[in-house]
Amino acid sequence: MHLDAVPSAVSPSDVLSGYRTPGGLVLDKVIDRLDRHCREFIAHSPFATLATADAEGWPDISPRGGDPGFVHVLDEHRLALPDRPGNNRVDSLKNVAANPRAALMFLVPGVEQTLRVYGTTTLVRPEDLDVDLTEFGRAPLSVLVLDVQRAYFQCPKSVMRSGLWDPARQIDPKTLTPFGRVLKDHCALDSDLPDDATIRADLAHEL
Structure with missing residues (x-):
């Protein structure tokens, strides 16, 4: 189907009305801090995606990786994401300079749950934090500090469907x-x- 052939008669609200109301557990699991379960998951995560948007709202998503725990939990309400050498497009960093809202999704190999963390960001220099962020023998070029506003674990259905961690796939x-x-x-x-x-x-x- 070509894009110009997509039906336009149905409104988004009509489409959304086909979904059932989420249960209390789904809504109540959202917390405003990094509790011990979140911190444990982040400490084992070697990979995350960083979602940002520019001043006009255009989204961007960027893969980030390192040794398990490469994203540092500073306290219950703050994360530190070091920025390692890349392609120097720095799209994410330019975005947060204009629009500080961002989200991280953490993955742990072999674990089907994922962790989503939302908040506002501040871009700082490595020496501004009293934390050793050396990895692969070098300090990061900059650090993105995320002030956590929401955090919750995503159910494993999407990872289960994908067979992401199944060696046979x-x-x-x-x-x-x-x-x-x-x-x-x-x-x-x-x-x-x-x-x-x-x-x-x-x-x-x-x-």
Whole structure:
């Protein structure tokens, strides 16, 4: 179906009316702090996604990773997310400079629940915090401090459906087009890029 063929007669409220009212447990699980269960989960998480939006409301989502606990819990109401060397687009950081609202979703390998944390942010320098944020032998370039306003655990249905942690459902990376070819095509380059093993080895030096 083409986008211009999408039905427009049904209003969003009509669509939403087809969903049942959420139960009390679903609503009551939202808390305004990082309790011991949240802190335990974050301490085991090596991967999170950071959601931000610019001043006009355009959204962005960025993967973030490190050793388990790479996002530091400063106290019940504050998280510190170090910013490591990347592609220097700094889309997320530009967004929070204009719109401080942000959200993090934490994943723990092998665990089907996820943790969602919402709040407002402040961008600071590493030396502004009395915390050792050294990882992979270097300090972060900056730190995003999230003042927590909401936190809750997401039910595992989506991860269960995806089989995300099921080794039998992992694919051989060779099934996909080599990343160097993808970049060549997307950037309309005339010359070939190095093979994926070389690209990965180069990136490993920048962790």
